[in-house]
Amino acid sequence: MKNETYFIKKANARKLNRYQEPRLLSFGAAAAAIVGAGCALMSYDVKTGAFGGIPLLIGGVFLAEALLTLLIWKGAEAQIIKTDDIGRPLRLTGILLFLTILNGNIFCAAAGLALMKKKKNLEYLVGCYMLLVEILVMIISALNVFKPWVCDTFFIGMGVLAAVIAVHALALPLVASHIHGNRADKVLVPVAVVLILSTVTGNLFSLLLGLIILKKCYTEDEYVTTGWIDVVKRLFRSQTAVLGAFVIVFLLTVSICANLTFDYGIAVDNEYSLILQAPSLAYPFGTDDYGRCVFTRVVFGARISLTVGIVSTAISIVLGIILGAIAGFYSGATDNIIMRVLDVFMAIPGLLLPIAIIAAFGTSIPNITLALGAGAIPGYSRTIRASVMTLNDAEFVEAAKACGAKDKVIIFKHILPNSMAPLIIRATLGIGAGVTAVSSLSYLGLGIAPQIPEWGNILKAGSSYLETNAYMAIFPGFAIVALVLAFNFLGDGLRDALDPKLK
Amino acid sequence: MKDKLDKLIARAFAKPLYRIAMILLGLPTFAAASLAFLACKKREDEEYRRDMEKARKEAEEDGTLKRIRSAAESCLVQKYRYFGKQTDTAEFKKELEKLIRQDEDTELKGRIQASYAADGKHGRHTLVQFLCECLDNKGLLALSVVTSFPMYVLLLIFSNPYARYIFERLIMMIFVAFGVVLVVFTILHFASSDPAVNVLGETATPDKIAAFNRQYGLDKPYIVQLFRNFKNLATFNLGNSYSGNEDVMAAILRKFPVTLEMTIYAFLIAAVISIPIGILTAVKPNTAFDYAFMFLALVGLSLPTFWFGMIMILNFSINSHILPASYVEGNKLSLLMPAIVSGTHLAASLARNTRSALLEVLGQDYIVTARAKGLSNARVILKHGLGNAMIPIVTVAGLQFGGSLGGSAIIEKVFNVKGIGSYIIDKQFLPDIPAILGGVVYVSIVISLVNLATDLIYVWLDPRIKSRLKSN
Numbered sequence: 001m002k003n004e005t006y007f008i009k010k011a012n013a014r015k016l017n018r019y020q021e022p023r024l025l026s027f028g029a030a031a032a033a034i035v036g037a038g039c040a041l042m043s044y045d046v047k048t049g050a051f052g053g054i055p056l057l058i059g060g061v062f063l064a065e066a067l068l069t070l071l072i073w074k075g076a077e078a079q080i081i082k083t084d085d086i087g088r089p090l091r092l093t094g095i096l097l098f099l100t101i102l103n104g105n106i107f108c109a110a111a112g113l114a115l116m117k118k119k120k121n122l123e124y125l126v127g128c129y130m131l132l133v134e135i136l137v138m139i140i141s142a143l144n145v146f147k148p149w150v151c152d153t154f155f156i157g158m159g160v161l162a163a164v165i166a167v168h169a170l171a172l173p174l175v176a177s178h179i180h181g182n183r184a185d186k187v188l189v190p191v192a193v194v195l196i197l198s199t200v201t202g203n204l205f206s207l208l209l210g211l212i213i214l215k216k217c218y219t220e221d222e223y224v225t226t227g228w229i230d231v232v233k234r235l236f237r238s239q240t241a242v243l244g245a246f247v248i249v250f251l252l253t254v255s256i257c258a259n260l261t262f263d264y265g266i267a268v269d270n271e272y273s274l275i276l277q278a279p280s281l282a283y284p285f286g287t288d289d290y291g292r293c294v295f296t297r298v299v300f301g302a303r304i305s306l307t308v309g310i311v312s313t314a315i316s317i318v319l320g321i322i323l324g325a326i327a328g329f330y331s332g333a334t335d336n337i338i339m340r341v342l343d344v345f346m347a348i349p350g351l352l353l354p355i356a357i358i359a360a361f362g363t364s365i366p367n368i369t370l371a372l373g374a375g376a377i378p379g380y381s382r383t384i385r386a387s388v389m390t391l392n393d394a395e396f397v398e399a400a401k402a403c404g405a406k407d408k409v410i411i412f413k414h415i416l417p418n419s420m421a422p423l424i425i426r427a428t429l430g431i432g433a434g435v436t437a438v439s440s441l442s443y444l445g446l447g448i449a450p451q452i453p454e455w456g457n458i459l460k461a462g463s464s465y466l467e468t469n470a471y472m473a474i475f476p477g478f479a480i481v482a483l484v485l486a487f488n489f490l491g492d493g494l495r496d497a498l499d500p501k502l503k
Numbered sequence: 504m505k506d507k508l509d510k511l512i513a514r515a516f517a518k519p520l521y522r523i524a525m526i527l528l529g530l531p532t533f534a535a536a537s538l539a540f541l542a543c544k545k546r547e548d549e550e551y552r553r554d555m556e557k558a559r560k561e562a563e564e565d566g567t568l569k570r571i572r573s574a575a576e577s578c579l580v581q582k583y584r585y586f587g588k589q590t591d592t593a594e595f596k597k598e599l600e601k602l603i604r605q606d607e608d609t610e611l612k613g614r615i616q617a618s619y620a621a622d623g624k625h626g627r628h629t630l631v632q633f634l635c636e637c638l639d640n641k642g643l644l645a646l647s648v649v650t651s652f653p654m655y656v657l658l659l660i661f662s663n664p665y666a667r668y669i670f671e672r673l674i675m676m677i678f679v680a681f682g683v684v685l686v687v688f689t690i691l692h693f694a695s696s697d698p699a700v701n702v703l704g705e706t707a708t709p710d711k712i713a714a715f716n717r718q719y720g721l722d723k724p725y726i727v728q729l730f731r732n733f734k735n736l737a738t739f740n741l742g743n744s745y746s747g748n749e750d751v752m753a754a755i756l757r758k759f760p761v762t763l764e765m766t767i768y769a770f771l772i773a774a775v776i777s778i779p780i781g782i783l784t785a786v787k788p789n790t791a792f793d794y795a796f797m798f799l800a801l802v803g804l805s806l807p808t809f810w811f812g813m814i815m816i817l818n819f820s821i822n823s824h825i826l827p828a829s830y831v832e833g834n835k836l837s838l839l840m841p842a843i844v845s846g847t848h849l850a851a852s853l854a855r856n857t858r859s860a861l862l863e864v865l866g867q868d869y870i871v872t873a874r875a876k877g878l879s880n881a882r883v884i885l886k887h888g889l890g891n892a893m894i895p896i897v898t899v900a901g902l903q904f905g906g907s908l909g910g911s912a913i914i915e916k917v918f919n920v921k922g923i924g925s926y927i928i929d930k931q932f933l934p935d936i937p938a939i940l941g942g943v944v945y946v947s948i949v950i951s952l953v954n955l956a957t958d959l960i961y962v963w964l965d966p967r968i969k970s971r972l973k974s975n
């Protein structure tokens with residue numbers, strides 16, 4: 001039945017499993033191929049039935065890079081099976097793959113960075129993504145040079161970015177070589193401080209890297225792993241979760257750096273000589289019905305979507321935790337009253353409660369944030385209540401009660417930290433839902449004021465020009481999908497990483 | 504038969520809410536029974552006191568009480584010694600007295616009970632016991648059934664676990680509906696915008712505005728308006744809308760079927776696509792097929808509905824003229840695109856949940872057993888696997904169905920469907936309070952009904968839930 005080839009196959013699979021490279025390369029190839037095929041499909045004009053234009057070009061470049069990655073992947077697999085190692089020449093092709101960042105192909109670039117180095121620890125991977133974020137932000141900002149003018153702070157911004165990239169690029173090999181397992185050399189402390197300070201650009205990867213290094217520098221027992229670093233490690237095993245985190249961090253960094261490198265005026269001031277221009281190098285996503293650059297508007301729109309999504313989720317989590325914990329801990333009448341009131345709020349379907357609140361109190365950003373936050377409270381309190389109720393019978397809670405701990409201490413120190421995992425996952429998905437909700441509200445005309453760059457607003461304007469200038473409605477949508485998808489990817493990855501069964 | 508009724512009454516009476524409902528619904532019976540009971544109670548209390556004294560005397564004589572006292576004292580002294588407290592304080596005496604009284608009481612009550620049991624006497628009656636004894640009389644029973652018929656209907660509902668469950672849920676739903684009115688009305692009442700100005704226009708004279716406010720009762724205080732809305736809800740007369748002065752109930756009944764039809768189409772499309780995909784991906788996990796479809800599902804979850812709707816219109820209506828871009832009454836084909844857009848989200852979450860639920864079930868031991876028995880693969884997966892994975896799938900399907908009913912507002916706006924969602928949104932801007940209240944309450948009631956139906960499907964699917972419901 002099971003012949004020789006079967007066992008050879010199994011042995012080969014075991015060999016391949018020891019290396020991360022085949023997984024990373026195949027993911028990069030697949031992702032680049034999907035993006036490339038998508039771009040190529042978009043270039044198809046249904047009316048004329050012809051392919052062509054810049055989208056096809058971009059799609060072609062992506063497809064070619066995917067093919068290159070595929071070849072390298074197959075080569076690496078063959079080498080691993082044959083010699084149980086990846087040779088130096090093949091590792092050097094990682095540099096080639098890294099260069100694909102120039103046309104925004106982060107999938108292949110990430111795989112290339114990982115291929116270059118033989119001994120990869122977690123810190124190296126985090127550092128790679130940190131660098132990729134900054135380089136991509138710089139490329140995006142550099143697109144501004146095609147515009148007739150750039151804002152006054154453009155060169156300062158670009159200079160700062162370049163400096164940060166240089167510092168991080170120098171820090172990366174240091175970090176990779178001075179960390180041994182769970183312990184890091186004390187030389188890295190200043191590096192970690194610099195990394196944490198450079199988080200002002202919005203690059204959360206550098207914050208994460210800095211914190212990991214600091215923790216490892218001051219660890220007491222190198223045989224004991226830190227819980228949260230373990231979670232990060234498991235999270236970085238999932239390609240999609242890292243990609244999600246990457247997109248989120250990238251958009252955050254762009255929206256912070258845009259204050260220096262992008263001209264807010266182009267996003268809000270009317271320019272009647274440039275109405276409804278098709279996409280070009282100067283205006284990559286075209287211009288809208290007031291002559292504003294849609295690309296700049298999309299870049300500045302990330303700010304509002306991210307802020308409202310995160311703040312509204314934070315509000316609903318805090319209130320949801322308080323209500324859910326009280327209801328779950330003091331069951332009985334307290335539980336009944338709180339849950340029945342929340343049932344009423346839960347019975348109002350979908351966006352109707354936020355819409356009613358916004359219609360009543362006006363459409364300002366704080367109101368929208370509060371309204372979306374209020375609408376999401378019942379869901380969170382139900383999650384928390386359920387886990388508090390199960391933990392309420394646990395031995396460690398009983399022990400805490402027997403020791404005479406106060407209710408407040410039991411809830412906040414013993415129960416809540418142990419019921420955080422489902423909440424973190426829910427919150428990650430909740431931010432994504434919040435992002436969609438903000439743009440939906442804007443689309444209905446109940447959101448942010450129309451001149452302010454916000455993704456829903458751009459889409460609303462685009463929907464009126466769907467027949468003639470469809471690009472206005474397409475690109476901001478991709479931005480929303482990318483951000484929401486990123487949160488969903490990250491949420492899925494966190495679900496696996498936080499799963500107690502895997503610990 | 505009579506025994507059953509007695510037990511039923513006792514059981515229902517033990518639940519506080521049912522007790523109140525029974526007394527209210529069976530007021531004549533309970534009023535008559537209480538009067539008779541009071542007279543009877545006096546006599547019984549007298550008798551009980553006499554028996555109590557007799558028992559105390561007996562216990563004093565055979566030394567039981569003395570023994571109880573000394574035992575209690577030694578017990579308490581031990582306790583105080585353990586905690587290192589003085590035994591000659593007033594606190595000690597007080598606690599000792601309390602303890603002795605307690606123990607004596609238990610002893611004496613036990614003696615009385617034993618003597619009653621020996622004599623075959625009943626002892627003191629409670630109201631329910633008294634009532635049940637009265638109902639032994641056929642004539643009184645008939646009289647009671649005639650005069651307090653609703654109470655017996657309630658008991659009938661109470662006797663059947665399913666009927667009781669549904670009844671309790673429906674009662675709950677009524678409270679939730681009133682709660683929704685309270686919340687939404689309160690929000691809209693304290694809104695910054697004035698409906699009168701919005702309906703009549705900026706140029707309206709103060710007289711006209713005052714007349715408008717009088718017509719719709721907007722000049723009354725908050726509490727009066729709130730109760731008028733409660734009354735409207737209770738009488739199913741939702742009033743007239745501010746703009747156009749049309750009957751809200753009629754408008755809702757005209758618009759709701761469109762939304763419902765769209766949602767049902769969406770649901771059918773989603774179920775037909777997603778459940779097979781969920782099964783296939785669970786059967787072959789971690790393959791390229793699995794990754795591709797789960798990625799697609801995640802993309803489907805992340806698509807903002809309005810944008811997806813716009814892209815669909817762009818591709819299928821503007822560029823290729825296959826489907827109509829907006830809803831036309833009577834044209835079923837024009838509902839297809841909204842249904843697909845609405846179904847995408849549904850299909851994505853249904854496929855993901857089918858996969859995860861089935862994957863979990865397929866890892867169980869009984870699946871291995873089923874395979875070991877030599878059952879065919881299809882039978883193992885469909886009967887043993889899917890049968891047990893159905894509960895989470897149905898849960899998500901029910902929740903999503905309700906969600907897409909409520910969330911249809913945006914899709915309706917994109918495709919210009921004249922459904923309830925776009926009706927509510929259109930009225931938000933005024934705000935047209937009766938129309939919004941009516942719409943929101945209507946949708947929330949329908950969603951509650953869907954949830955109830957979901958819970959009933961559980962009972963049908965899972966015998967464990969059935970038995971739990973019955974034993975409760």
